[in-house]
Amino acid sequence: MPAAWTAFHEQYYSAYLAYAELQLGDRGEAGELVHRVFVHLAAHWQRLMREEAPMASAWALLKSGVARHLEERGRQPAMPETAVFRNVSRRVLEDVRGEFAAMESALGLYTAIARLPERQFDVIVLRYVLGYPTGDVARLMGVSDATVRTHCTLARRKLGRDLQMDTGGDGDDDDARR
Structure with missing residues (x-):
């Protein structure tokens, strides 16, 4: 190789x-x-x-x-039900400073994330669920750091609208692995 x-x-x-x-x-x-x-x-x-x-x-x-x-296999993505996703839900909520605290019930957050456009979904999953910093997400996806930050901002806005919550600030202000 x-x-x-x-x-x-x-x-x-x-x-x-x-x-x-x-x-x-x-x-x-x-x-x-x-x-x-x-x-x-x-x-x-x-x-x-x-x-x-x-x-x-x-x-x-x-x-x-x-x-x-x-x-x-006639299956849908398992993301909303995956144990890994449920296990990190509290960390996700902490990482975004409690912005989505009320969304945790009834898998509302998970379902909303699953409905994001493809690139926004990938960014949210890689950044906040799997814990990769912006630069790593950019390299994984083959895009720039700015593109990751933009997708993160757009995803957070969409999640806020879909779940009727004020998400506070815009952007990708903190890296997930601190």
């Missing part, structure tokens, strides 16, 4: 696995899926490296793999 692929695998495997597990609701299925994604990336590494945005392409491959896996 090329050294760059090995470094990519070491840096991103755990994040890809955490995201897939959150969506699939099963660590074993997520592990198999992420393994297949990395095997595909290894087989097509040189072509991937010639792309304008290889990180974005790798992220898109993971997301399409998750979507295909769910579709083939």
Whole structure:
């Protein structure tokens, strides 16, 4: 394997696995899926490296793999019901300084997050659920830090509107891992 692929695998495997597990609701299925994604990336590494945005392409491959896996099994994303998501709900609420405290009941927050547009959903999940700082989210998704902050701001506004709450300030003011 090329050294760059090995470094990519070491840096991103755990994040890809955490995201897939959150969506699939099963660590074993997520592990198999992420393994297949990395095997595909290894087989097509040189072509991937010639792309304008290889990180974005790798992220898109993971997301399409998750979507295909769910579709083939006639399932919906497990995110609102996933134990991992429920276990971090209190930390999510603390990270956004109590802005969404009233939303925790009846999975209202989880359902609202699941309805976000795709990029906003990814940013909220990676930042606040999985705890990655803005720079890491940007690298994972193959976008700029500013793009992550914009998606975060838009998502927080949409969540506030959907749940009829004032979310306070705009933006991505704190990194999730402090």
